[in-house]
Amino acid sequence: MRRKIPSIEALQAFEAAARHQSFTRAAEELALTQSAVCKQIATLEEMLGIALFNRIKRRVSLSEAGQVYAREVREHLDRLERSTLSIMAHQGSGGVIELAAIPTFATRWLIPRLPGFYAEHPNITINITTRSDTFIFADTVFDASIHFGTGVWPGAHADHLFGEEMIPVCSPQLLARHPCSQPPDLVKLKLLHLSARHDAWHKWFAAAGASDLNAMVGPRYELFSMLVEAARAQMGVALVPRFLVQEEIRSGSLVTPFDIPMQSEMGYFLVYPESKREAKVLQAFVGWLLEQAEQYRLQLQP
Template identity: 65%
Template sequence: MRRRIPSIEALVAFEAAARHLNFTRAADALSLTQSAVCKQIAALEDYLGVPLFNRVKKRISLTEAGAVYAKRVSEDLDRLERSTISLMSHRGERNVLELAVIPTFGSRWLIPRLAQFHAANPGITVNLTTRSDPFVFTETSFDAAIHFGAPVWPGAVSHPLFGEELVPVGSPQLLATHPCKEPRDLIGLPLLHQSNRHAAWQRWFEAAGVKDVDVMGGPRFDLFSMLVEAASAGLGVALVPRFLALSELESGQLIIPFDRSLRSEMGYHLVYPDSPSTNPALARFTAWLLAEAAAYRETMSPAETARAA
């Protein structure tokens, strides 16, 4: 049965026009004439039976259906391009692992250790792409993912790596200007928040015996790496996973004013589809990562280790 898919040329022209919202700029980006782009889009709209653009004089805008379709087509073309480049680069050999990772975990914990994996597995390439939210494996080109959360991922096998404890960190210079003798004193300093951990500071203060205070104010940052940098720059005190700030703590760039930790209810996990994999790179990476995580747990505090089970 023939697939009901428009021509790739039409989809590429539509994606470019939707991205630029200008047929001329889309044509320039594709090294085509404006007429050729317009013909491809007209043919696509005719094929779909749905208008994709509103045309008012010389200006265009996406229709509601066009906006939805543009997002999906862009994602599909990106996925097709990645798959094509991967196949071309490695001549079809199954020695490439496509891994989705949490940004700060990837840059601060995983990447510094990857040289060891490559030394033991010189023929395997690990490609990293940042993804923070769960997804359906069958809708992506990923072989596996490392995520933070509950050990549940639909349609996937989950391996716990380790847990997490949050500790307050600040620059010595900032804390010198505002001496803190007890946890309550931190309220007088700017408190830096991670965007997805809205209640973390509230919970930390409650665990430290400081109740009935409003600590929701303060700058918010999307990534823990941003929080670490902001705290190092003296913008305030951040609440971050201890293992993500080890370098700055060891160098003295950051200090922990009160070694009271907040244990997270969740942990880090390696997940991959529960269907049998034909990619030998995944099996080797899984064995290596679990061994690295086990070795790392030996160096962790009891609060972190407790969430690794």
């Protein structure tokens, strides 16, 4: 017996209503009548045997089961849309790679190098979505992820790209106003922190031989890119990965008051499911990215 599954129209109506928390706004988005949306959702609830919405007078809100189902439906509809756009765009040739990547790594290191990849592989498209957390590939649309950590990722193969070398940077104008002759003097410039690494400055000062300082004071930012811009705006001194500020140091918009690098115990990895190790489209990207990472590592050698 063929299993009964919801129609795509019913799922679209439910997803829109769940997102807007309104049948009326869902109907407007889908160019349907409100009664049509209500009927689609009622049919879906009847088939599932569970209420997806709480209905109180003229207002609706997702039930607990509806909240879980809405997330799953949204992911599947998004995957279907991406697959449809991919086959329309490539007409059977080339392919698309769905890549999850750390935000600042993607914008400051990967994207500037991508023109070289497209020159070699014009029929492959790379879609990049920012993700910082570990996830199960089977539950997402992603083919691979660029991850910062230890390289341990359940059910996935990990290729090491390079380690992380943290250095202090600040505006040359700020340093001119507040000269620093030794590492502890940096406290005078105001320390800028990354929220996720609250003890980074403490570790750097310890590596620089000044472990008895209070290195916790100063504003905190969510992304390294925010730290870089705050340093450029003369708001203080930031501790960031060297690869993120190579262009600023080269142009002189940022300087390194003390070139004392702090090596992280973790690094950057390209991870992808074991089942994708033979996928030609993905492996073309893997090979290219590993070459780029090797070139970068060679640049850092004295």
